[in-house]
Amino acid sequence: MSSKKYESGQLSSILDSLFKQKTSGFLSLETQVDSWQNQRSCILILRQGALVYGDINISQIPNNKQLCKMLGEELNPGLINAALSVASEKTGNFTSIKESVKLLCRMRVFTWQEVETFIANKVILILERSLPYPGIAQWQQSRDFDLDYDEDNHGLNWSEIKEQLVQRQQKWESYVAHIPDMNAIPVVTAQQKQIDNSQIIEHLKNSVDGKSTLIDIADKMTKDPLIVAKNYFNWANNGWVKFVQTPMAIAANQTASKSQPSTSAVDDRSQDRENLPIVLSVDDSPIIQTTIKRALQGQYNVLLADKAIDALVILNQQPVKLMLLDLTMPDIDGLQFCKTVRQIPEFKDLPIIMVTARDGLLNKAKGHIAGTNKYLTKPFEPDELREVVRQYINN
Numbered sequence: 411m412s413s414k415k416y417e418s419g420q421l422s423s424i425l426d427s428l429f430k431q432k433t434s435g436f437l438s439l440e441t442q443v444d445s446w447q448n449q450r451s452c453i454l455i456l457r458q459g460a461l462v463y464g465d466i467n468i469s470q471i472p473n474n475k476q477l478c479k480m481l482g483e484e485l486n487p488g489l490i491n492a493a494l495s496v497a498s499e500k501t502g503n504f505t506s507i508k509e510s511v512k513l514l515c516r517m518r519v520f521t522w523q524e525v526e527t528f529i530a531n532k533v534i535l536i537l538e539r540s541l542p543y544p545g546i547a548q549w550q551q552s553r554d555f556d557l558d559y560d561e562d563n564h565g566l567n568w569s570e571i572k573e574q575l576v577q578r579q580q581k582w583e584s585y586v587a588h589i590p591d592m593n594a595i596p597v598v599t600a601q602q603k604q605i606d607n608s609q610i611i612e613h614l615k616n617s618v619d620g621k622s623t624l625i626d627i628a629d630k631m632t633k634d635p636l637i638v639a640k641n642y643f644n645w646a647n648n649g650w651v652k653f654v655q656t657p658m659a660i661a662a663n664q665t666a667s668k669s670q671p672s673t674s675a676v677d678d679r680s681q682d683r684e685n686l687p688i689v690l691s692v693d694d695s696p697i698i699q700t701t702i703k704r705a706l707q708g709q710y711n712v713l714l715a716d717k718a719i720d721a722l723v724i725l726n727q728q729p730v731k732l733m734l735l736d737l738t739m740p741d742i743d744g745l746q747f748c749k750t751v752r753q754i755p756e757f758k759d760l761p762i763i764m765v766t767a768r769d770g771l772l773n774k775a776k777g778h779i780a781g782t783n784k785y786l787t788k789p790f791e792p793d794e795l796r797e798v799v800r801q802y803i804n805n
Contacts, residue, residue: 415546424437425437429459435549437455449545582636583696692747763785766786
């Protein structure tokens, strides 16, 4: 079994490499984030270069009967036990996962489409909480898990999974006013008499302990974290809950404040940053802005603006070398803003990279007409972003 430590944003590249090798086996992941009380583990299973299964339980990879029972309890709980009994009598001691699922599909306990959708959703939840963070990946080559889908033996659709991850990220961003991220910890801020729903009172009493993150609460409820987040966002709007940093993050900040560097060291770092090429990122998503700043900091002085008017102020006050521009902003369309900037003589040669979740030839053509130099589609890898910025700033 080979083990590899990876940095934030690099897990996608590891997966892409395994897909290209068309290999079969188990990819065990241990996500490592300093601010978490407990590190999270999960497993992804590939078959002939295709992703076919994922689970947060890495201690026991399900065999055919365990997987079929799990699928049945989720998709057809009233029939699964009887169906498994009949299937066992028909086939005896059968061990093939694919054949076991196929038999239950023939018995109409569930369909291949239902199975694929259910497992794809499990994989999406795993990747959502794993892709943005650093961790350790362990790969074990194996052909023991023989699941694939339908008669054509395909795997999960990787392009569709990535598209759904982007859509989910956009939903998370819509909650950022109260929920900074899925790992934030809710605390109750209202008295019971102020909450007009007894079920909510009971849930908050049982689930909100000042230690459990939103992800922990969702896992305990066996629910999609986004569904849980929607409820908590509404409760935060009502003033019933608020979100705080994890205890370890608070402790880390307290430790840092006790060992502040000298004023001269701060001045030196500030001066070094000012000497770096300036990159302006214009995006109304705090998550995307944080991702961009983390990817570029150290090599560039990254300035952030969430509105076009603020971006214009920075452009007129700072020697910006390159602008990263979101296509959709609250005050103006990104393409229109790009045209406006290009009409200002001193910015006619400024490299402008359009960063957006949209894709397709039509959008790229519109971006080219508006005056963009390149089109970068979310989600992107930090290395990809750094290479694009390096190319245009060096030129």
